[in-house]
Amino acid sequence: xxxxxxxxxxxxxxxxxxxxxxxxxxxxxxxxxxxxxxxxxxxxxxxxxxxxxxxxxxxxxxxxxxxxxxxxxxxxxxxxxxxxxxxxxxxxxxxxxxxxxxxxxxxxxxxxxxxxxxxxxxxxxxxxxxxxxxxxxxxxxxxxxxxxxxxxxxxxxxxxxxxxxxxxxxxxxxxxxxxxxxxxxxxxxxxxxxxxxxxxxxxxxxxxxxxx
Amino acid sequence: xxxxxxxxxxxxxxxxxxxxxxxxxxxxxxxxxxxxxxxxxxxxxxxxxxxxxxxxxxxxxxxxxxxxxxxxxxxxxxxxxxxxxxxxxxxxxxxxxxxxxxxxxxxxxxxxxxxxxxxxxxxxxxxxxxxxxxxxxxxxxxxxxxxxxxxxxxxxxxxxxxxxxxxxxxxxxxxxxxxxxxxxxxxxxxxxxxxxxxxxxxxxxxxxxxxx
DNA sequence: GTGTGTGAAAGTATTCACAGCC
DNA sequence: GGCTGTGAATACTTTCACACAC
Numbered sequence: 331x332x333x334x335x336x337x338x339x340x341x342x343x344x345x346x347x348x349x350x351x352x353x354x355x356x357x358x359x360x361x362x363x364x365x366x367x368x369x370x371x372x373x374x375x376x377x378x379x380x381x382x383x384x385x386x387x388x389x390x391x392x393x394x395x396x397x398x399x400x401x402x403x404x405x406x407x408x409x410x411x412x413x414x415x416x417x418x419x420x421x422x423x424x425x426x427x428x429x430x431x432x433x434x435x436x437x438x439x440x441x442x443x444x445x446x447x448x449x450x451x452x453x454x455x456x457x458x459x460x461x462x463x464x465x466x467x468x469x470x471x472x473x474x475x476x477x478x479x480x481x482x483x484x485x486x487x488x489x490x491x492x493x494x495x496x497x498x499x500x501x502x503x504x505x506x507x508x509x510x511x512x513x514x515x516x517x518x519x520x521x522x523x524x525x526x527x528x529x530x531x532x533x534x535x536x537x538x539x540x541x542x
Numbered sequence: 543x544x545x546x547x548x549x550x551x552x553x554x555x556x557x558x559x560x561x562x563x564x565x566x567x568x569x570x571x572x573x574x575x576x577x578x579x580x581x582x583x584x585x586x587x588x589x590x591x592x593x594x595x596x597x598x599x600x601x602x603x604x605x606x607x608x609x610x611x612x613x614x615x616x617x618x619x620x621x622x623x624x625x626x627x628x629x630x631x632x633x634x635x636x637x638x639x640x641x642x643x644x645x646x647x648x649x650x651x652x653x654x655x656x657x658x659x660x661x662x663x664x665x666x667x668x669x670x671x672x673x674x675x676x677x678x679x680x681x682x683x684x685x686x687x688x689x690x691x692x693x694x695x696x697x698x699x700x701x702x703x704x705x706x707x708x709x710x711x712x713x714x715x716x717x718x719x720x721x722x723x724x725x726x727x728x729x730x731x732x733x734x735x736x737x738x739x740x741x742x743x744x745x746x747x748x749x750x751x752x753x754x
Numbered sequence: 755g756t757g758t759g760t761g762a763a764a765g766t767a768t769t770c771a772c773a774g775c776c
Numbered sequence: 777g778g779c780t781g782t783g784a785a786t787a788c789t790t791t792c793a794c795a796c797a798c
Contacts, residue, residue: 413752431639540625
């Protein structure tokens with residue numbers, strides 16, 4: 331029996347970094363690199379080698395001592411760590427400019443995110459194709475979620491309705507939300523919510539510009 | 543002479559939180575709240591009261607003991623902390639769906655970010671209005687930056703050209719960049735770069751979905 | 755009494771540095 | 777010799793808890 335893996339908790343800062351290692355490795359693979367050391371990878375993503383080795387160590391031993399990492403193997407292991415060895419069913423709520431931009435973003439599907447439907451309240455948009463087949467009416471949101479399976483709801487509605495929409499999606503059974511509306515979204519249920527927040531990013535830049 | 547302020551460094555995690563306190567306070571002010579305690583504000587933004595008091599303490603003493611914070615006063619102080627007591631001249635490079643969505647986002651200007659121009663390489667877009675007057679040709683980027691003043695470049699180009707565009711903007715004198723392209727942008731100069739990264743956010747959700 | 759401002763304590767995250775394996 | 781994997785050391789962040797001001 332192999333020695334039991336120590337159960338150290340994965341730092342929350344590690345997770346987004348794994349996705350960056352993955353992207354960089356895919357880039358390197360496309361250019362023909364088949365082996366890489368933690369030092370080279372660190373240089374490419376702008377961090378330090380110990381960080382990478384430590385991050386990976388929470389999940390297993392993926393390298394060869396004295397050699398480095400086999401790029402293809404590490405890509406596959408990272409995909410497993412991140413849950414990208416399966417498809418996630420995704421919807422976009424809000425088919426305005428931003429929602430349409432996200433729907434049309436190629437490489438969305440590449441990592442296994444399957445965009446199933448888009449929703450909007452505007453009669454001018456419902457029925458039109460904004461990148462994922464005909465836009466559905468937001469009034470059918472619950473019906474759709476119960477009938478189909480949805481893992482991730484991407485919210486690109488105006489701020490005023492975003493919290494209500496999120497509450498509805500979560501109540502209907504969506505376990506995770508990626509919110510682009512400029513509100514601090516809350517979800518009481520055991521749903522997972524992440525924010526992408528233009529105005530916070532701009533203000534953060536403003537702070538560092540001021541104190542430059 | 544007042545006692546000299548202790549010079550404790552501001553944690554980098556504090557800065558984005560300030561912007562969220564600000565947004566929440568503006569929301570509360572719009573609803574007529576004129577005074578608030580750290581406990582109430584903490585509840586509204588989903589953190590704990592000591593965090594808020596500690597964050598504010600890096601910048602000064604803004605409250606009244608036994609009472610709380612005067613909302614309007616705290617808003618003004620936070621704006622000063624974040625450098626929002628002045629306007630920042632901003633351009634958007636890449637006038638596709640995403641760039642257009644950002645340009646049309648109302649509340650962009652509200653916090654003092656002044657969108658001056660947009661750039662694109664596509665003949666079909668140059669000259670059209672995408673939210674900030676006629677779109678200019680990216681080939682005129684350097685000329686524009688040298689002639690006018692630019693504090694922030696928002697990059698919404700395809701990944702393949704983003705790093706080159708960022709290098710050009712920085713070389714021409716732009717001190718800060720907000721990058722939406724799915725690359726880990728680097729800038730050698732003392733430029734400030736921040737990332738907004740859809741694919742990292744989705745992969746992070748994927749991780750937490752898998753381990754839910 | 756109430757709620758801020760802040761040192762000190764507890765909890766996380768990053769970096770170092772070296773044993774162990776190729 | 778070279779590079780990984782990892783305990784130990786350092787650095788950073790958050791939370792506690794209480795003196796102090798209103």
